[in-house]
Amino acid sequence: MECESLRSRILDPYEVVEKYIPKTGIIAFAGMAGTSLPKEVPKALHDYISKTGEKFSLVVFQAGSTTPEFDEWISSVTMVMRIPFGGSSRKLREAVNTRKFGLFDMGLYEHSRWVRKGIYLRSIGRIDVAIIEAAGITREGYIIPSLSVDVVPAFIESCNKLIVEVNLLRPNLTGLHDIYLPATGQPIPISRVLDRIGHPFIKCPESKIEAIVLSKSEDATPLYSGITQTDLRIAENILDFLNYEFSRDPNLKDEYTVFQPGAGPMSSALARKISELPTSLNIWAEALSTTWIPLALSGIVKGVSSSVLYTLPGEAEYRSKLYEEIEEVKKCVVLRPYEVTNNPEIISRFNTVSIQQAIEIDVYGHVNVSHIRGNMYGGVGGSIEFTRSAYLTILAMPSTTGDLKTPRIVPIISHVDIPEHDVDVIVTENGWIDLRGLPPVERAKAIIDKCSHPKFKDLLYRYLEKAKRQGGHEPIDFEAAIEFWNDVKDIAAQY
Amino acid sequence: MECESLRSRILDPYEVVEKYIPKTGIIAFAGMAGTSLPKEVPKALHDYISKTGEKFSLVVFQAGSTTPEFDEWISSVTMVMRIPFGGSSRKLREAVNTRKFGLFDMGLYEHSRWVRKGIYLRSIGRIDVAIIEAAGITREGYIIPSLSVDVVPAFIESCNKLIVEVNLLRPNLTGLHDIYLPATGQPIPISRVLDRIGHPFIKCPESKIEAIVLSKSEDATPLYSGITQTDLRIAENILDFLNYEFSRDPNLKDEYTVFQPGAGPMSSALARKISELPTSLNIWAEALSTTWIPLALSGIVKGVSSSVLYTLPGEAEYRSKLYEEIEEVKKCVVLRPYEVTNNPEIISRFNTVSIQQAIEIDVYGHVNVSHIRGNMYGGVGGSIEFTRSAYLTILAMPSTTGDLKTPRIVPIISHVDIPEHDVDVIVTENGWIDLRGLPPVERAKAIIDKCSHPKFKDLLYRYLEKAKRQGGHEPIDFEAAIEFWNDVKDIAAQY
Missing domain, CATH: 3.40.1080.10 (Glutaconate Coenzyme A-transferase)
Incomplete structure (x- = not known):
């Protein structure tokens, strides 16, 4: 967290929930394959609901598959809808299969494209708050992604407000990422696997960043079995x-x-x-x-x-x-x-x-x-x-x-x-x-x-x-x- | 037909069948949506088989959907296999559905890609003869495609020998086509519908062109019904x-x-x-x-x-x-x-x-x-x-x-x-x-x-x-x- 002007936005996750998670609306969690999912805010959300008994009725956007831990945390939310599937707990599967809430599953390239092109915006609504994990924030206020880039840039581009969990356990990841989003009508200039055609960071207007949470939690193990x-x-x-x-x-x-x-x-x-x-x-x-x-x-x-x-x-x-x-x-x-x-x-x-x-x-x-x-x-x-x-x-x-x-x-x-x-x-x-x-x-x-x-x-x-x-x-x-x-x-x- | 050096290869279609259509092997007909299919050679093939009773056991590659007329002509061939479907007659459908021969259907982009990348070559064999319709042949021996480009360039690139039906009914089509085939790893530089990124003609070594047939047959009507x-x-x-x-x-x-x-x-x-x-x-x-x-x-x-x-x-x-x-x-x-x-x-x-x-x-x-x-x-x-x-x-x-x-x-x-x-x-x-x-x-x-x-x-x-x-x-x-x-x-x- 090297950005001076954003330092004042560092908050305790519980406070973030109190102040910035809407009771109704659309919330988005990035992170996939159980990796670089937000951890502090979902946990605080769970704690907050347990303690206050308040009701959060939310549409939840995700990037991909989560962890049982994450699913447990957000199971206290009254889910209105979840997009795409990406659940990895038996409990979540049961909720989906008893149709406790609507689930719309789809391909991931298209998911990101729909986020950016406003397809969801017009059919479901605008993302009120997106919550992402980052490896850091630069002096200039640029976001250094963590170990999963997934739909992060699209969520940042399309959300009203952003909450960033900076995971202090990550090493210096600057230079690992290539942030580029396709422009309609233009060829994507990649010819080699290692070609870098974009930026190492994600640029986001500081005004969009509502809060920053510091995290020292490693990813939970995704729900895969061992090798048989x-x-x-x-x-x-x-x-x-x-x-x-x-x-x-x-x-x-x-x-x-x-x-x-x-x-x-x-x-x-x-x-x-x-x-x-x-x-x-x-x-x-x-x-x-x-x-x-x-x-x-x-x-x-x-x-x-x-x-x-x-x-x-x-x-x-x-x-x-x-x-x-x-x-x-x-x-x-x-x-x-x-x-x-x-x-x-x-x-x-x-x-x-x-x-x-x-x-x-x-x-x-x-x-x-x-x-x-x-x-x-x-x-x-x-x-x-x-x-x-x-x-x-x-x-x-x-x-x-x-x-x-x-x-x-x-x-x-x-x-x-x-x-x-x-x-x-x-x-x-x-x-x-x-x-x-x-x-x-x-x-x-x-x-x-x-x-x-x-x-x-x-x-x-x-x-x-x-x-x-x-x-x-x-x-x-x-x-x-x-x-x-x-x-x-x-x-x-x-x- | 402006190419002097190829003029000697103009033949009667019946002669083409006698000389160049193999009794066993792989033959390819371009043309799709009932358009710019070869007409003279298939008809002559039908006549030849009716007259001589000789047997042609062939794998038939196509570009897409044909006409009932075309299907009737090649129905006298003992079909070994046909790729992709593209038939439009009840008779052909019956043959496919009683499994008289094998039919392998697939998407068309991929069909062309497989022709060019040798997937069929390795699984089925090389195309012995490809038969295409052209609107003309230039002085330099370049082929001016007709009203269907479909898989023509890929067939020409991949076949052993080529037979060209020059359809004299077509107007001057030079400049209508853009012949470009994707190069692995390279972006296709198209940003506008009318972008032209290739050549107006198809270049083919003269040595590959076995015979040229002059045609004055218009396309038969494809098997579509009228508007209801x-x-x-x-x-x-x-x-x-x-x-x-x-x-x-x-x-x-x-x-x-x-x-x-x-x-x-x-x-x-x-x-x-x-x-x-x-x-x-x-x-x-x-x-x-x-x-x-x-x-x-x-x-x-x-x-x-x-x-x-x-x-x-x-x-x-x-x-x-x-x-x-x-x-x-x-x-x-x-x-x-x-x-x-x-x-x-x-x-x-x-x-x-x-x-x-x-x-x-x-x-x-x-x-x-x-x-x-x-x-x-x-x-x-x-x-x-x-x-x-x-x-x-x-x-x-x-x-x-x-x-x-x-x-x-x-x-x-x-x-x-x-x-x-x-x-x-x-x-x-x-x-x-x-x-x-x-x-x-x-x-x-x-x-x-x-x-x-x-x-x-x-x-x-x-x-x-x-x-x-x-x-x-x-x-x-x-x-x-x-x-x-x-x-x-x-x-x-x-x-």
């Missing part, structure tokens, strides 16, 4: 496919090939294997775990562009590494707004190899990432933005649930987020299949053969045969799908 | 929404707003109404009917960029207008490869307002454009490319089939091509609804209320109530959906 044996096998199969593909596709060897390595434990498992590739990769991601930092520092990965650097459970050592070697990190890592990282313009410009995860995939390759039989499980995040524009889209998931009782390759999925047209390769712990150029029935056979779990393979073939009797280019049979699920129950009961 | 009263009502409702939106969204008034006005009779109906908008629009389309040419010439539409100019049944007068005033047309119209018109980079750069059509839409806004219960009805074309990256995506369709017996707004669709996340506004003959910011159940109520046919409204509400009892953020109920269709049959039987 299945994750490792999936990572091996991804590597097996990539090695094959790198040997036959000369485009992947060019300097414009970028890699988006998925999220969570699978991405971490992949980080352990990636040095086996013959080429050192550029990373162009929406969210990257700090697992990848040592790889960037050692040159196994060439350059990294991401919107957030998050740390997985049990991997605090990588965050420490990031903090300790921050000056070296700045040479090989750039953090950007997700309106840039997830921008179709850039994703389509590069030879982007994108790895995405799924809840379930049907035999033709349609993908569900969000809902199980109507119940929200996860937000779509950037998955729909990367898969459409990528050069090569890989969908990776275990072929069953963890208890092996429920197949995840199924006849018909209950929600389609990513259509078959966007899916090039499917990888499970059982193998991989390249679907490019295969007609639907061939695709179904190949997916069942290479990727499904042996326990459910026969049932899936049986479904396909029944569906084929219905005829058509891409045969489906709703009744046979219901039979499939009955048979699955019988099989599961045997274990 | 329903189309006109839908167009009125689109205009009603656009007028409302232009009055409240200042972004739409800026110079970077572009309009993609759908296809077929609905687009033609829209052309009749578009002068009612307060602003004159720029058009950025994949395919535009010549209905729009007089609007461009009179300045009602500012500038036009498209990949093809096609002519609807009963609208030959507009093609004549295009021919007669071609020099004026060149000042306000640019034809480009669809790797540019459908490029996510450009669609997302502009404030693109995209209108797309559908077969059916579910109550939450998921869209089916391709399959009815497993049977292929239409290709996805550029719909998935425009809807994802557009600033504002409008889905327009009649609320029922033409006989009023089958609703097109339904509980669950049998194929999802465009996920709900990409759909902003739905328009039918009954009204329009802006879905942006609405949670799923609110969305369902609004779609049923504003857009569904009065005949089926109660059934849809009844479905929604049943589904809601299942719980969840976006409730679905497969059994209630089956009941819905049974009830629909009962209602239909009453008429």
Whole structure:
């Protein structure tokens, strides 16, 4: 906090809640992948409501996925609406699935674009207060973002008033960020992962900054599980496919090939294997775990562009590494707004190899990432933005649930987020299949053969045969799908 | 045909078939929206097979939708595979839906990209012969494209041998086209609809040009129906929404707003109404009917960029207008490869307002454009490319089939091509609804209320109530959906 003129606005978080959080209106919290979410103000808000019993009826805008801790804090708010999903606690999911409040989920590039272009303003209203975490404020009053840039610049641009939590635990992050927001009609002048085309800070009129809170809280661990044996096998199969593909596709060897390595434990498992590739990769991601930092520092990965650097459970050592070697990190890592990282313009410009995860995939390759039989499980995040524009889209998931009782390759999925047209390769712990150029029935056979779990393979073939009797280019049979699920129950009961 | 050195390669189409069409292998026909498809060689191929009984087993690449005439000609080929769909005859659809051969459908930008990047080459093989229509060949041997640029430059770049049908009916089209193919890693330097960033011709090594055929055949009429009263009502409702939106969204008034006005009779109906908008629009389309040419010439539409100019049944007068005033047309119209018109980079750069059509839409806004219960009805074309990256995506369709017996707004669709996340506004003959910011159940109520046919409204509400009892953020109920269709049959039987 080097800005003299703003020093008088440093307040206790409880006071901030009393003075500046409206009882009704629209509030926005930045931070995603559990990283650089505001912590002091949400906690104080929770305390304030517990103590006073006052009611806050708010529309809550977010940037992406939060932490259970954060969700607990803001669960005392009477939610009017929440945009986008980004919740990570069972409690929040329950509230969403019992429709206690409205939830509007959407892609993240578009979310930022809508914030800036006034789409929400006209349909829902103006953001009264945005609350962001920063790594610092410069002498000139410029905001140094923290470890997640996400939608921060768009919130700052569009809100009435801003509250900044300066996190004193962060090292000097000045120079890590590249703050640029696309201008309508103008090309985004990025040709390399490490290109810097904007400013290192976010400029915000001082008059907008209502209060500053000093924080010494580290991010809570995001709700990811540890790496399982299945994750490792999936990572091996991804590597097996990539090695094959790198040997036959000369485009992947060019300097414009970028890699988006998925999220969570699978991405971490992949980080352990990636040095086996013959080429050192550029990373162009929406969210990257700090697992990848040592790889960037050692040159196994060439350059990294991401919107957030998050740390997985049990991997605090990588965050420490990031903090300790921050000056070296700045040479090989750039953090950007997700309106840039997830921008179709850039994703389509590069030879982007994108790895995405799924809840379930049907035999033709349609993908569900969000809902199980109507119940929200996860937000779509950037998955729909990367898969459409990528050069090569890989969908990776275990072929069953963890208890092996429920197949995840199924006849018909209950929600389609990513259509078959966007899916090039499917990888499970059982193998991989390249679907490019295969007609639907061939695709179904190949997916069942290479990727499904042996326990459910026969049932899936049986479904396909029944569906084929219905005829058509891409045969489906709703009744046979219901039979499939009955048979699955019988099989599961045997274990 | 001004090129002296190529004059010796002018051949009779029958001779071309005898000499240059392989009995097995991969053949590519350019031309889309029924426009500038090769006509002489396909016809000669048909005649040759009828006469000799010889067998041609071919993989057929196309650019987009053909004509019934073209499909009839190549129906004598033993099809191994066809990519992408683009068929427009009942006969071809039947062949696809009885799986007589494999069909791989996909988006068009990506199709061109895959041709150029060797994805098909590695999965299927190299194109032996590409057959294209041209408006002429210059003295230097450069190819002047015809009225559809589509995937022509990519086919020329990637094929072993090229056969050019020079259509002598076309006026002098030199200067109408802008031939540019994106370079990996480099921004596409387009900021205005009329920007020209490439060449007016396609350069092709003379050694690649195997034969030239002179043609005097006009395009057959594509398989579109005429404008119905329903189309006109839908167009009125689109205009009603656009007028409302232009009055409240200042972004739409800026110079970077572009309009993609759908296809077929609905687009033609829209052309009749578009002068009612307060602003004159720029058009950025994949395919535009010549209905729009007089609007461009009179300045009602500012500038036009498209990949093809096609002519609807009963609208030959507009093609004549295009021919007669071609020099004026060149000042306000640019034809480009669809790797540019459908490029996510450009669609997302502009404030693109995209209108797309559908077969059916579910109550939450998921869209089916391709399959009815497993049977292929239409290709996805550029719909998935425009809807994802557009600033504002409008889905327009009649609320029922033409006989009023089958609703097109339904509980669950049998194929999802465009996920709900990409759909902003739905328009039918009954009204329009802006879905942006609405949670799923609110969305369902609004779609049923504003857009569904009065005949089926109660059934849809009844479905929604049943589904809601299942719980969840976006409730679905497969059994209630089956009941819905049974009830629909009962209602239909009453008429």
